Amino acid sequence: MKTPATTSGHALDWNRPPVFEAEGEGELLEVSMGPHHPSTHGVFRMDVALDGERVVRLKPVFGYLHRNHEQLGQSQSYLGNMPYTDRLDYFCSMTNNWAYALAVEKLVGQAVPERAEYIRVILAELTRVQNHASAIGFLIQEMGASGTPLMYAFREREKILDLFESLSGSRMMCNYMRFGGCRVDPSPAWLDATRKVVAGLPKFVDEFEALLSSNEILMARTQGVGVLRPDLAVNAGITGPMLRGSGVNYDIRKVDYYGIYDRFKFLVPLGDHGDVFDRYMVRVLEMRESIGILEQALKEVPAGPIMDSKAKIRGFRPKPGEAYGRIEAPKGELGFYLISDGSPNPYRYRVRPPSLINLTVLEDMCLGQNVADVVLIFGSVDIVLGEVDR
Amino acid sequence: MLGEGILKGLAETAKNFAGSFVSKERLTTVEYPEERLPLPEASRNFPFLVYDGPDWEKGLRCVACQICEKECPPKCIYIEKSKDKKPDFVGKPQIYPAKFDIDISVCMSCQICVEVCPFEAIKMDNEFELSTVDRFGGLLLDRQQLAKSNEYYHKVHPTEATQVDARLAEEKAKAEAKAKADAAAKAKAAADAAAKAAAAPPKAPEGGTGTPTSAAAKPRDTEPQPAAPTKPSDPAKAASQSEPKGEPRKEGGD
Numbered sequence: 001m002k003t004p005a006t007t008s009g010h011a012l013d014w015n016r017p018p019v020f021e022a023e024g025e026g027e028l029l030e031v032s033m034g035p036h037h038p039s040t041h042g043v044f045r046m047d048v049a050l051d052g053e054r055v056v057r058l059k060p061v062f063g064y065l066h067r068n069h070e071q072l073g074q075s076q077s078y079l080g081n082m083p084y085t086d087r088l089d090y091f092c093s094m095t096n097n098w099a100y101a102l103a104v105e106k107l108v109g110q111a112v113p114e115r116a117e118y119i120r121v122i123l124a125e126l127t128r129v130q131n132h133a134s135a136i137g138f139l140i141q142e143m144g145a146s147g148t149p150l151m152y153a154f155r156e157r158e159k160i161l162d163l164f165e166s167l168s169g170s171r172m173m174c175n176y177m178r179f180g181g182c183r184v185d186p187s188p189a190w191l192d193a194t195r196k197v198v199a200g201l202p203k204f205v206d207e208f209e210a211l212l213s214s215n216e217i218l219m220a221r222t223q224g225v226g227v228l229r230p231d232l233a234v235n236a237g238i239t240g241p242m243l244r245g246s247g248v249n250y251d252i253r254k255v256d257y258y259g260i261y262d263r264f265k266f267l268v269p270l271g272d273h274g275d276v277f278d279r280y281m282v283r284v285l286e287m288r289e290s291i292g293i294l295e296q297a298l299k300e301v302p303a304g305p306i307m308d309s310k311a312k313i314r315g316f317r318p319k320p321g322e323a324y325g326r327i328e329a330p331k332g333e334l335g336f337y338l339i340s341d342g343s344p345n346p347y348r349y350r351v352r353p354p355s356l357i358n359l360t361v362l363e364d365m366c367l368g369q370n371v372a373d374v375v376l377i378f379g380s381v382d383i384v385l386g387e388v389d390r
Numbered sequence: 391m392l393g394e395g396i397l398k399g400l401a402e403t404a405k406n407f408a409g410s411f412v413s414k415e416r417l418t419t420v421e422y423p424e425e426r427l428p429l430p431e432a433s434r435n436f437p438f439l440v441y442d443g444p445d446w447e448k449g450l451r452c453v454a455c456q457i458c459e460k461e462c463p464p465k466c467i468y469i470e471k472s473k474d475k476k477p478d479f480v481g482k483p484q485i486y487p488a489k490f491d492i493d494i495s496v497c498m499s500c501q502i503c504v505e506v507c508p509f510e511a512i513k514m515d516n517e518f519e520l521s522t523v524d525r526f527g528g529l530l531l532d533r534q535q536l537a538k539s540n541e542y543y544h545k546v547h548p549t550e551a552t553q554v555d556a557r558l559a560e561e562k563a564k565a566e567a568k569a570k571a572d573a574a575a576k577a578k579a580a581a582d583a584a585a586k587a588a589a590a591p592p593k594a595p596e597g598g599t600g601t602p603t604s605a606a607a608k609p610r611d612t613e614p615q616p617a618a619p620t621k622p623s624d625p626a627k628a629a630s631q632s633e634p635k636g637e638p639r640k641e642g643g644d
Contacts, residue, residue: 080463083500148403155418166430169514175500183505184432211402214395314457314506 042385073349103325131330180311226377240332246274355383434514451511458503466496
């Protein structure tokens with residue numbers, strides 16, 4: 001294969017697919033997958049150069065969903081940006097809220113009451129369960145099992161979203177956490193409903209695993225496909241189930257102990273091979289661990305205030321300084337970096353999205369694979385375009 | 391055996407399929423337009439303005455302070471202040487919104503306007519079937535379309551509305567008590583001034599319910615009577631503070 005001839009000096013050249021020339025007879029086929037490909041979870045384009053069925057080059061093109069999130073955050077008040085964080089990763093608005101609240105709380109040195117910490121953990125783990133369930137559902141659907149596993153996942157997700165709605169008022173755009181606590185105090189009835197849902201979750205994971213884990217087609221399609229080496233994963237800054245699927249023991253809940261995660265007993269599942277199957281398995285096992293955390297947390301939710309009495313809603317002006325708050329979101333490390341200059345809105349606001357950074361190794365995983373597996377590998381990264389493009 | 395896993399999975403789906411005929415729990419979907427699930431109480435969609443009493447225009451709680459307009463993240467609220475004033479729920483004359491528009495095609499249902507409102511005037515509705523053929527005018531709600539009665543608020547968010555009512559009643563009681571105390575103080579001050587002007591019995595009256603002079607009786611007619619007995623110490627203190635001024639500074643609590 002000759003070196004790609006990409007540059008022609010044209011100003012718009014950066015957005016053009018690279019030109020390859022095949023070795024020997026024939027030429028490379030360039031396929032533009034997306035932006036409206038059903039497997040892309042939104043609007044995302046992959047410019048794939050194919051030699052027969054084999055991928056020789058893959059170039060991700062994104063930005064179709066760019067909404068100027070960071071600039072909006074800088075022109076909003078600190079509170080005003082909270083609902084916008086819901087819209088980053090719209091599957092996991094609760095964890096997004098938490099990460100942002102954590103960053104601002106670090107910035108102003110705000111304490112959080114015990115009860116709010118427990119509620120946050122419960123909501124974050126519920127989010128993780130529903131995110132992993134639907135991520136697996138989408139992954140299997142992209143494999144060709146149209147519907148069934150996804151519908152099983154969504155049936156369970158529905159119960160969790162109903163809990164979110166009865167607590168925060170909205171199913172997906174929760175906008176629930178505040179600097180120094182949470183917005184609404186959950187009623188005992190809500191906690192009972194949560195206990196009931198959590199009690200049903202292990203059965204769901206068992207059913208899900210019976211349906212999928214030993215399925216020969218799934219194994220044939222996923223084992224040995226899209227291998228991500230641990231050294232590459234670490235160097236590229238990959239986090240979340242992708243990194244753990246490659247066998248690197250790194251979970252911010254264990255490393256950083258934000259919130260009250262040091263009080264719960266849970267294991268960090270790790271993969272051996274770093275292929276798509278390992279990522280699938282890590283997600284299933286993480287769901288089980290999350291259910292364990294939920295059971296522990298729901299046992300000991302303390303009484304007390306949900307908001308810190310010193311927390312301010314109006315007239316919120318942090319002192320000049322900077323802070324970085326990060327959590328283990330379902331998709332990886334989600335961080336918010338804030339610089340304050342003492343005004344009501346941040347001087348600089350930056351999001352470290354797990355989806356975007358996990359996507360950077362897509363080409364490395366896809367090279368040499370069949371084009372049908374590109375969809376699968378892409379699905380195993382588990383991204384949400386709202387977070388990639390911001 | 392090859393294919394065992396597939397059979398196991400098929401058994402699972404078969405169980406679910408057969409179960410859906412016998413178990414209500416396995417039927418998880420709802421035929422939407424005919425069948426509707428009840429919305430949870432906390433559910434929110436777009437904001438509305440609360441009014442008390444029968445007349446929406448007179449009863450609006452909003453005083454056009456424009457805090458929600460300022461705090462609204464997507465800036466979908468537009469308020470114009472009125473030039474004149476009208477009494478609010480505690481009877482204090484307040485500015486009211488001459489114009490209050492919400493563009494619900496921009497609104498993102500974040501509830502921040504509700505959180506920052508100090509007057510409990512704006513609340514979240516849970517009406518969600520709002521489709522319209524008019525893309526611009528149909529989604530720009532003016533203050534008449536936004537105004538919903540307090541009874542409606544009780545219907546959509548019962549517990550929250552009860553709490554809000556309790557809080558407002560408490561505030562109102564406090565305001566009334568304060569107004570009464572102020573009124574009594576003014577009456578006292580007026581009485582004192584009148585007594586002084588009427589060239590002085592040798593001892594000025596202290597702390598009591600006032601001397602039965604004709605000048606003192608006149609303002610007391612308009613004030614509610616039981617104020618002075620319930621809080622005997624406050625009027626006296628307030629009276630001693632406002633004594634040098636002589637005249638009451640502003641209108642009292644009616």
